Amino acid sequence: MINVVFLLVIFFMMSARIAPAPPFDVELPRSDSDSAVREESTFYLSADGNVAFGGVTGDDAWAALARADTARSLTIRADAQLATPKLAAVLTQLAKLEITSVTLAVRAQ
Numbered sequence: 001m002i003n004v005v006f007l008l009v010i011f012f013m014m015s016a017r018i019a020p021a022p023p024f025d026v027e028l029p030r031s032d033s034d035s036a037v038r039e040e041s042t043f044y045l046s047a048d049g050n051v052a053f054g055g056v057t058g059d060d061a062w063a064a065l066a067r068a069d070t071a072r073s074l075t076i077r078a079d080a081q082l083a084t085p086k087l088a089a090v091l092t093q094l095a096k097l098e099i100t101s102v103t104l105a106v107r108a109q
Contacts, residue, residue, distance in 0.1 A: 022077070023052035041074050042105075045090060047081035066097055073101035 024046050043065065044052040053061040054068060065074075074094065078087060094102060 023055070023057055024050065041068065043074050043076050043094075045076060045078035045082055045087070047079040049082070049086045051090070062093070065099075073103070074099050075103045075105055077105045 023044055042053070043061075046052075050057060051061045054064040056064050076090075078090075091102065
């Protein structure tokens, strides 16, 4: 009987999808919205403007995003301390890559 339990535990551990750790700490801005965000195509922005996508950072993240098949939609996890002009510049670059749908991840208040 204990063998079956261990086999089930091992099965569930092996079949579980482990989420990768974010490339850097991001404190999301607060919002009244409580809708869930898809995490399939996530673009990270740190407070000082560093970017990350697909496990790479900096200019490599932009190149990876250009190559990725994001179905032209993207979730942005930007730090709450990120300056608005930096976010606007990122949105301009995303428009140049023809990303037509952008979701900004926030945390509930």
